[in-house]
Amino acid sequence: MNIVACIKRVPATETQPKVAADGMGLDHSALEYMLSFYDEIALEEAIRSKEAHGGEVTALTLGPTEASKELRDCLARGADKGRVSLDPACHPREPRTTPTPTAATDTARGAELVFCGRQATDRDNAAVGPMLATMLGWSCVTDVIELHIDGTSATAKRESERGIEHFRFTLPAVITCQKGLNEPRYAGLKGIMAAKKKPIEEAEPMLVESATEVVGVSLPPARPAGRIVGEGPDAVPALLEALRTEAKVL
Amino acid sequence: MSKIIVFVEANASGTANRASLEALGAAKSVGSDVVAVSYGIGGAALDAPKHIALEGESYSPDGTAADLAAIFAEEGATAVFLASTGVGRDVAPRVAALLDAPCFSDVTELSDEGGLVFTRPTLAGKLITRVRASGANGAAVATLRRNCFGAAEDGTTAGAGRPAAADLKAILTEIAAKEGGKLDVSEAPIIVSGGRGLKEPANFKLIEDLAAAFGNAAVGASRAVVDAGWRPHGEQVGQTGKTVAPGLYIAVGISGAIQHVAGMKTSKVIVAINKDPDAPIFKLADYGIVGDALEILPVLTEAVKGAMAGA
Incomplete structure (x- = not known):
C-alpha cells in the first residue's frame, strides 16, 4: 500500500510573532521552525499503517528547499522517502487554501492512504485534507482519534460536540489526525543514520493562483490589566463580590 | 451586497444548535439575502427569508457539501457560512473545493467593505489576519467561531424539504454519547x-x-x-x-x-x-x-x- 503523510514546517510553538514591515504577513526573518504538532501524529499513523499492511511511506511537503530539514526528521522516524513540492514563494503568497491541496494531488494520486494533521499550527485553517480529498473524489474523515483498516474497507471515529461519531468508508481516503490517535515515536540513532541514505526528491508541482487576498495582519489587542484580589482562602469573598458586581457573570 | 447560504446543523437533541444560529445571525448582519439550509432539525422554523431542509436517511459530510454547493449555484450566492463546530469544520473545506473558493476557518469578525472581509486568528490567536476572497467568482466559504456573533432570533420560516444528495463517501453510522x-x-x-x-x-x-x-x-x-x-x-x-x-x-x-x-x-x-x-x-x-x-x-x-x- 502506498501511503503519503503531508507535513508542514511551522513557526515553533513558543514563537512570539512579529508583523512584517508591509503589514501583510508574518516577519519570517528570525523565525525558528518545527514540524507541525498534528503532522507528527499523521506521520506516526502512516508508519503504523505501513507496519500493519506493508507498502511505502512518502513524506510530502510544499515549501522552499529548506523544508527538507523537517522531511529528514520524518525519514529518521520511519518514512521511506521524502518529496518537496517546491514553492520558493510560499510565504509572500500566504494564505492560500486552494493552491496547497492542488499541489498535493499529483503525489496523492499514486497512493491509497493520505494522512494530514487536523490543522497546521500556523494558519489553523484545517482545510487542506478535506479539500484534497474532494479534489480527488476520495473519502475523507477529519479529526480522527481511532482508525481501523481492513483491505479497502475502513472505519474511523472522530469527536464532535454531538459525541463520538463513527464513520464507515472505503479506500483510497484522506485521514486528518487528531491528538489521541497515537503517540508519535521519536527518531532513534539508528533511524537518524538510516535517514541519511533515504532519498528526498524535489518536484515542480502545479501551482494555481491563490483565491485569497490579505487585507492586513496585526497583533491582537492586549487585555486590560486585571488585579490580584487577595491571598489564600480569605480572598474568596472579594473574588465573588467582583464576579457579581463588576464582571456580572454570576 | 452579498447573498449568503448558511448551514444550520442539529445538536444532540435534534434542535438547531446555538453556534449555527450565531452563523445565521452573522450572515443577516452583512448579507442582503440569506438562505438557511438545515439538516436534522425536522424543518423547524428559522429566522431567515428562505429555509431549505435537507432530508436523507444517512448523513455524510460529502453529501452535505454537494448539497450546499448545488444550492449556492442555484441561488447565485456569494458565500457559504457554517458554524465552526466539529461538523462545520468537517464540511466547509469540501464545499470550498467544490466551488473552487477559499475556506476561511474560525472567523471572529465580519465586515462588508465592497465585498466581505473576514477576520480570523492565526498562530493560535497570536496573530490576527484579515482576508477576502479574490478568485474569479469571488466566492468564499467560512466557518464562524462561536461566542463571537449574536445569534439569530426565533424565526417563522419552516424548512421546505429537499432530498439530500446521494454522494455518500464516508457515511456516519453511529454517534456515541459522551x-x-x-x-x-x-x-x-x-x-x-x-x-x-x-x-x-x-x-x-x-x-x-x-x-x-x-x-x-x-x-x-x-x-x-x-x-x-x-x-x-x-x-x-x-x-x-x-x-x-x-x-x-x-x-x-x-x-x-x-x-x-x-x-x-x-x-x-x-x-x-x-x-x-x-x-x-x-x-x-x-x-x-x-x-x-x-x-x-x-x-x-x-x-x-x-x-x-x-x-
Whole structure:
C-alpha cells in the first residue's frame, strides 16, 4: 500500500510573532521552525499503517528547499522517502487554501492512504485534507482519534460536540489526525543514520493562483490589566463580590 | 451586497444548535439575502427569508457539501457560512473545493467593505489576519467561531424539504454519547481548568466540584496534565487542544504557558488561582488569587454554591 503523510514546517510553538514591515504577513526573518504538532501524529499513523499492511511511506511537503530539514526528521522516524513540492514563494503568497491541496494531488494520486494533521499550527485553517480529498473524489474523515483498516474497507471515529461519531468508508481516503490517535515515536540513532541514505526528491508541482487576498495582519489587542484580589482562602469573598458586581457573570 | 447560504446543523437533541444560529445571525448582519439550509432539525422554523431542509436517511459530510454547493449555484450566492463546530469544520473545506473558493476557518469578525472581509486568528490567536476572497467568482466559504456573533432570533420560516444528495463517501453510522453526558469545553459558558498546581490527578475532584457548583460549567485541563495522563485529551485547552471563549474562565494551578493562553485568552472574564505571584497567567487574568489551590478551591466551591442558591 502506498501511503503519503503531508507535513508542514511551522513557526515553533513558543514563537512570539512579529508583523512584517508591509503589514501583510508574518516577519519570517528570525523565525525558528518545527514540524507541525498534528503532522507528527499523521506521520506516526502512516508508519503504523505501513507496519500493519506493508507498502511505502512518502513524506510530502510544499515549501522552499529548506523544508527538507523537517522531511529528514520524518525519514529518521520511519518514512521511506521524502518529496518537496517546491514553492520558493510560499510565504509572500500566504494564505492560500486552494493552491496547497492542488499541489498535493499529483503525489496523492499514486497512493491509497493520505494522512494530514487536523490543522497546521500556523494558519489553523484545517482545510487542506478535506479539500484534497474532494479534489480527488476520495473519502475523507477529519479529526480522527481511532482508525481501523481492513483491505479497502475502513472505519474511523472522530469527536464532535454531538459525541463520538463513527464513520464507515472505503479506500483510497484522506485521514486528518487528531491528538489521541497515537503517540508519535521519536527518531532513534539508528533511524537518524538510516535517514541519511533515504532519498528526498524535489518536484515542480502545479501551482494555481491563490483565491485569497490579505487585507492586513496585526497583533491582537492586549487585555486590560486585571488585579490580584487577595491571598489564600480569605480572598474568596472579594473574588465573588467582583464576579457579581463588576464582571456580572454570576 | 452579498447573498449568503448558511448551514444550520442539529445538536444532540435534534434542535438547531446555538453556534449555527450565531452563523445565521452573522450572515443577516452583512448579507442582503440569506438562505438557511438545515439538516436534522425536522424543518423547524428559522429566522431567515428562505429555509431549505435537507432530508436523507444517512448523513455524510460529502453529501452535505454537494448539497450546499448545488444550492449556492442555484441561488447565485456569494458565500457559504457554517458554524465552526466539529461538523462545520468537517464540511466547509469540501464545499470550498467544490466551488473552487477559499475556506476561511474560525472567523471572529465580519465586515462588508465592497465585498466581505473576514477576520480570523492565526498562530493560535497570536496573530490576527484579515482576508477576502479574490478568485474569479469571488466566492468564499467560512466557518464562524462561536461566542463571537449574536445569534439569530426565533424565526417563522419552516424548512421546505429537499432530498439530500446521494454522494455518500464516508457515511456516519453511529454517534456515541459522551460519558455521563458531560458538557464539552467548547460549548460551556463557564470553564474551570486545572494544571500541574493541582499536584496529583485525584485532586481534580476539587475542580469537578467547583464546576458542578456552577451547574453549567465544564472541566478543562492544561497540556501538561493531559500529556501526563491525568485528564482525557478532550478536556485540553490550548494551541494543541481546544480554543475556547466562555463568559468565565477559571484557571487553577496553571502557570499560563503561551500554548495554553493561546486557547483561552479571548474568554470574557478570566480568573487565575496560582501560588506563584509572578506566574504569567496573572498578566492575563481580570481577577487573581495568590495561594494554594487545594486550600482555596473548597472555600470557593462553597461560596459559589451559596451564590447560585441565592441567585
